[in-house]
Amino acid sequence: MSDSRLFHPVRLGDRHIENRIVLPPLTRSRATSDGSATELMREYYAQRSGAGLIIAEGTVVTPQASAYANVPGLFTDEQINAWRPVVEASKRVGNAVYCQLWHVGRQSHSSVQPDGLPPQAPSPVAIKGFSYRSPEGRIPYETPRELTTDQIKEIVQAFGTAAANAAKAGFDGVELHGANGYLIEQFLDDGINFRTDEYGGSLENRMRFLFEVLDAVTEQLPANKVGIRFSPSSDWMDAIDSDKRTLFSTVIRRLNNYSLAYLHLVEPGIAGSTNAAKSDDSIPTKELAAHFDGTVIVTGGHDKESAEELIKSGVADLVGFGRLFISNPDLPERFRLNAPLAELNSHGLYGGTERGYTDYPRLDSRFL
Secondary structure, three states: OOOOHHHOOEEEOOEEEOOOEEEOOOOOOOOOOOOOOOHHHHHHHHHOOOOOEEEEEEEEOOHHHOOOOOOOEOOOHHHHHHHHHHHHHHOOOOOEEEEEEEOOHHHOOHHHOOOOOOOEEOOOOOOOOOEEEEOOEEEEOOOOEEOOHHHHHHHHHHHHHHHHHHHHHOOOEEEEEOOOOOHHHHHHOOOOOOOOOOOOOOHHHHOHHHHHHHHHHHHHOOHHHEEEEEOOOOOOOOOOOOOHHHHHHHHHHHHOOOOOOEEEEEOOOEEOOEEOOOOOOOOOHHHHHOOOOOOEEEEOOOOHHHHHHHHHHOOOOEEEOOHHHHHOOOHHHHHHHOOOOOOOOOOOOOOOOOOOOOOOOOOOHHHO
16 A cells, blocks of 8 residues: 555545545536436546545536536436436546536526526626637626525425435435536625525624525535535635624534544635635635544645645645646656646636546556
């Protein structure tokens, strides 16, 4: 066994996994137009099955939850059936495969909404300073429609149904996407959520949607098969709150009531899929991780050495490697052997064929 801490077994929810290397959820837009997983996706995840934990890309819980074409879903029988061979190919002895459940809220656009109307969100507040990536180019975000309380309840139930569907597809668990300014965070942030009913105003009310979703999901799956992801220091997609330190400290402490599989934290300095300057009020990951009683995953710009230090210091139990795992499908083996790492090709990150997706080479035989 390697003396690297990354290759020490660790407990994750209801099981032990053989290493602490995580393939985090990475949107790659290779599903069919109706949101079904494909053979190309099966190959992609199979190539990266050396990760102790695979968290499959953001998977939408309703047709309204999507922002772009060719992202997968988990709300139809066809989608469940299409995921099964992908999940089977991702599994090997000693790893776990989770699915990230996703609703983008106001980050969608009328051009991809089933009814052709602007997307839904907690409040009718448009995203400023960013633009929507349409097939014709960048265009302004629209002012979203405010969700009614009945519509909120429907979305909560959709998350629960998607969790049950994930189990039917063979996933070992699910992760709730509470990061990157998507719907769950839109309810949390007081710079986005201006509601005056039970879902807005006080911090207690703004947390209500998250914990109703969590309750719906844990009615379908044991809590130790459920994780959640946050990006507490990011204002990507205009995700603004007047006091994110209090917000996320409070949320994380309350999560301890659930005995979840893990808490997944995105490091400061990560804006969506890219690096960004850390703000002066960034919250150290160490500070927030200390509030959580269970397993912590940290993702965001790490290499092998910095990941080792995170684990050694006790900040993280597992570490996610996004861009490195895209360009190095056998990343765990390269880490084990201290082999060179391939560079990322920006072509094909979002949509396309096998180019920039499944065509990255494995290690040269001289390193094996």
